[in-house]
Amino acid sequence: MDKRVNTLAEAVAPIQDGASIMIGGFGSSGIPFGLIDALLEHGAGELTVISNNAGAGETGIAKLLKGGRVAKVICSYPRSPGSIWFEKRYEADEIELEVVPQGTLAERIRAAGAGIGGFLTPTGYGTLLAEGKETRVIDGRGYVMEAPLHADFALLRAERGDPWGNLSYHGTARNFNPVMATGARHSIAEVRHVSSDPLAPESVVTPGIFVQSVVEYGVRP
């Protein structure tokens, strides 16, 4: 089994217009910058981007927003210092925004990956973000019913990978990457070091079954 592909372009080639794409990363950590650049080059548009943030400065998701490739953003925190391209598109009403509490975002993606049809979370109960949602009270505690969040693709960033698609991560760069690998139908990993030998079974964080392709990209930003 060899899930390695040679180029970033080859890795993102299956992504079509209108696709929903999970993109790993939090702050500066664990963002697949190489794959995002390749996606921009590749040209797919009308994308739904699922990520914690909505980009900052002129790199990463901000580049997709600047390039007008994004129709909708699902995230927990679109406003960051320097999230000017998100703000520009949002103010001009050029993109749709769905704000999801961060833990609910992670759990909805996990539910998609785990075959769970919905779950009750106390997060957001009684707030604006629960408006219109099914709620219930159990033992005096309020819960909101949340649905799984699937995607067509996930773009991931990992530290080490092998031909079987197994991945491990560095420091705080795990964040959304492992859970997104499970929630997307086709997960693509940009990996700093790809070995031809398998990773040690105990050290694998994302089992290869969740990863469809692996491409080496040595740059750590």
Place this chain on the structure above:
Amino acid sequence: MDKRVNTLAEAVAPIQDGASIMIGGFGSSGIPFGLIDALLEHGAGELTVISNNAGAGETGIAKLLKGGRVAKVICSYPRSPGSIWFEKRYEADEIELEVVPQGTLAERIRAAGAGIGGFLTPTGYGTLLAEGKETRVIDGRGYVMEAPLHADFALLRAERGDPWGNLSYHGTARNFNPVMATGARHSIAEVRHVSSDPLAPESVVTPGIFVQSVVEYGVRP
């Protein structure tokens, strides 16, 4: 921070009569035999045991059943070759049994640990094990609503541990141990090698926040 205790007896001392106890392990792997022996010695009874199996032969959970310490078993697979003590108690109507599909058992424990109030699973829909439970159909697929499963204690078996309570595991001995660590109010880990140095942060499988005490027990059965 030092969660190490010196003896198995000290580790199980907080367990009272009537406690609910998750016990890690699957087949021969990852069973905290030392803690179970200490619990028998300790003397607590009327226990609810939550585990995948209900013991086999004369060791582990079978010992607790033989000793008449168990009021109820919640498990996925009580029948194993040699599960004679479970069968004896069950036939004599001396214990209550709740059978839960294995994945639902793991997920209910995870829900307890993750603050989830309930979840919809396709597992068991339309079967005997869903009788009397809330169900719903979403996009043509049937789901059963399952509740979180909490416990007072968890008895765990790990390979390596440190004073902060961090744990890592060997081979297929993870099984229910990591998830049970999260679902119990007080988790006790029997560990093959306890170091005074911290485990490498990337290698930790169960973060120490889920573990209340760690006791070294070098025997691997």
Place this chain on the structure above:
Amino acid sequence: MNRLSDSALAARVAFDIPDGAYVNLGIGKPTHVSAYVPEGREVIYHSENGILGVGPTPPEGEEDVEMIDASKRYITTAPGASFFEHSDSFAMMRGGHLDIAVLGAYQVAENGDLANWATLDQKFPPAVGGAMDLVVGVPKIFVMMQHTNRDGSPKLLRKCTYPLTGLGVVSRVYTDLAVLDVTSEGFRLVELTKGNSLTDVQAVTEATIHA
């Protein structure tokens, strides 16, 4: 009638497992399938107790009680293996990530209903294990079993009489007498064990077999 031996049946199932597949083999007879996968195919075996990449049985004397599969047999790791905990293992199963599961059965109905975890005998306490999770999560459920019970009574039925494991979940049934697909119209014959006639096989099958 001609009956496949257990090993020939395992080989027949193995023949249908493609290169690169992620496969869960149920306890009992299905565990033998891996021995018969044709040369040149790399199949990744999942075991519910937390391993992807189950390798062959270890040499005698090198067994490790903390390296087992769901049947509690000693195993090794195959290249590319990984370990994980139970809630992740069942997320993998329930979430549709595996390709094929091979299971034994007491009964299979023509609508794909499967009964493989409990009989009507109240003497035994119920025990389900991971079967219900597998059947809802894995897209292709292959059943591998004897065509009839020991007393000759049929196991391929219009409707299961034993408690169900899952509803409409079986894709294909491999028996010692024939291979049958479950389709919207019921069982459809894929092939007969060499020398058998459809008439003969139908005679020991309660449900209709469509040619």
Place this chain on the structure above:
Amino acid sequence: MNRLSDSALAARVAFDIPDGAYVNLGIGKPTHVSAYVPEGREVIYHSENGILGVGPTPPEGEEDVEMIDASKRYITTAPGASFFEHSDSFAMMRGGHLDIAVLGAYQVAENGDLANWATLDQKFPPAVGGAMDLVVGVPKIFVMMQHTNRDGSPKLLRKCTYPLTGLGVVSRVYTDLAVLDVTSEGFRLVELTKGNSLTDVQAVTEATIHA
């Protein structure tokens, strides 16, 4: 009135964090609390982006863009640290495993309602991050803020006017003027910043402060 400086306020909060506590420090002012925890106490800091055991800022030149906290500041690991992914990190938060979270706030109501994620200003797109998860999951929510807005208007209210982050979640409020507990009868005075009178503090507080 006497007002605590930002550093004195951080030190006051830090004084209440016991040895061995698992603590999440919200972005902004709460991140400074760790610098003031009294000697001899080991506090384990959680950051929502997947680390337990946040250590001090690295020396200049040794920053690693893949070693940051939720405020996106560079960090190191403390002894006993561990890394994990987001769904596990929020399971830890939501599941009640942390002991204390320290958060900033726009408004706190006398029933413990917290508003700290959105104002009524429609100009900005909404952004919630992990605040709603923290407040439902962590047993002790400490709020750390200025007692009033810059224009002198109160932030401790009978009822919040901004969109809520959580209902009845705040345990204690630390301001530059006073420390107040949230009780079933409303705000109860714990202490006044040295030199302040309850009458003066009450005058800039909409909700009643019980002595």
